[in-house]
Amino acid sequence: MPLLRDIKTFSGIVTSAFDRRRNQSEWDRFAEQRGPVEENFGAAIFFPDGPVNVYQLRQWYEPMRHLAERRPVAVLVRNVSTANLLKDECPLPVLLQPQIGLTEQWLAEHSVGAVFYVNQNIVNFRMMRFRDPAHIFISHGESDKDYMASNQLKAYDHTFIAGQAAYDRIGRRLVDFDREAHLRRIGRPQVDVKHSGPALPDDHRTVVLYAPTWEGDRPSMQYSSLGSHAPGMLDVLLTTGQHRVVYRPHPRTGAFDPSFRELHDEVVRKIEAANEADPDASHVVDTDSVFGWHLAAADVCVCDISAVAFDFLATGKPLLLTEPAAAAAEVDRDGLPGLLRTFRAEDASDVLTVIEAVRDGGDRERYGQIVEHYFGDTTPGVSLRTFLDVSSEIIDRRQKLATEAI
Known part of the structure; x- marks a missing residue:
């Protein structure tokens, strides 16, 4: 049995190495064909996860696409498999930065006012050491799960929440947390964008x-x-x-x-x-x-x-x-x-x-x-507009403060 286990382990290592090489070659071909991304970005989404968690990012495609019309937004990823998946479906520019040094260089070249995070991956902290951008937790949904009032919220400059219920929930569960300074109500912008889906039969069911x-x-x-x-x-x-x-x-x-x-x-x-x-x-x-x-x-x-x-x-x-x-x-x-x-x-x-x-x-x-x-106000369009206005305000403020600090 130990020998069989060792053989399986070795086989897995070889397969993973082959997959990484294949994925890297695919990305390199795409990056060469696309060429340098010359846009001056004002915001970024940091997503260090593998493909299994891309669903967390997908729900932000449309709201972020609208934000990009005001302040250009890039998606920063560390996993090449994720990069290959996103390059074919994400409406925002996807940048592969497997080493934090690449991210550091990229930030030095752009006036990034905000970095958004859709989950609590521990790798987020590698990005959060950068001082100029505002670090904003937007999560991947609003719920009463225990996850939604984690003490990790204290690490971010701001957390975007849907409304009063989240404000109250966090207040009940977190100790010594300044809600007024850190929480921003934005509603649920996802309800204000259109999603394509299958056409179900129009019948009595x-x-x-x-x-x-x-x-x-x-x-x-x-x-x-x-x-x-x-x-x-x-x-x-x-x-x-x-x-x-x-x-x-x-x-x-x-x-x-x-x-x-x-x-x-x-x-x-x-x-x-x-x-x-x-x-x-x-x-x-x-x-x-x-x-x-x-x-x-x-x-x-x-x-x-x-x-x-x-x-x-x-x-x-x-x-x-x-x-x-x-x-x-x-x-x-x-x-x-x-x-x-x-x-x-x-x-x-x-x-x-x-x-x-x-x-x-x-x-x-x-x-x-x-x-x-x-x-809050669920009038069509209000949540999306609030998200865009609050995000733009934070981005502009941090860009101004970063410029003044130079």
Whole structure:
């Protein structure tokens, strides 16, 4: 067994080296064909992760594209595989900087007023040592997850938050943190941009978006309903003849616990079987599009404590927020789970009754107050404009201060 393990390890090393060489050659060809990027950048997104986390960046493509019309924005990456993926899909210039020295040289050549971060990768700190730009945490979604009130927020000059709910949540959980100085409310600019997606049949079926989060990498983050709710719920929804399920799993499903990849595969098999039995059902498995089109397409959403819940909340349409089955999951009862009736695993097979109760018994005025509490003014266009104005203000201020310091 030790010999077999050593052979597998060696094989993995050789394969990784081959992949790196192939990816580097692909990038070199692209960079040579593109030529030098001459634009004078005023802002950057620092993304040191591999391709598995690109979903975190994708949701910012459109808001950042709009910002780039005011202040040019570059995406700085350290991983060549990520660079090759982004060069084909990202609307912003992608710059590969595997060594921090390259980043240092690049910053010296540009008047960068702000660097944005979409996650809490520890490698962010290699970038945050640079003093001139403002360092801004924008995250990759708004939610009541424990992650959203991490003490790591203190490291950034600013954290962009959706609204009052995030302001209150951070105030409850962080000790000795100046919210007024560091938090900036921007709403949810992603709801103000258009997303392309498949054209679903225009028929009588109720479209149910099921978007479970991943399993989490620690007990307090075990919010996923994939094993607890999905089996019983889908056995019903896929057989009514009145519903169309759009299954959108979290991109990291199974990354930490392989058993969740098996749960995902089982859901896919059920949906494929349902489509074979009833081709008109047109149930959808979506694992690779940019999240966003789902909000307009769905009539109802079933999701876990995650950013999806908050994005769908802003639509004002019925939302079934699952109650985590894992006892160790950190549930903020002062947040959304305390404001909405949660959907429990033991009620999964009774999902139709739960959906009807939410659709027919909701207090629309109270629901609107919850939406405002989390997102502020949801008038179309307001969030995007606020994001652009706040970002531009910070960029301009830091550029001015950096110039005065010379």
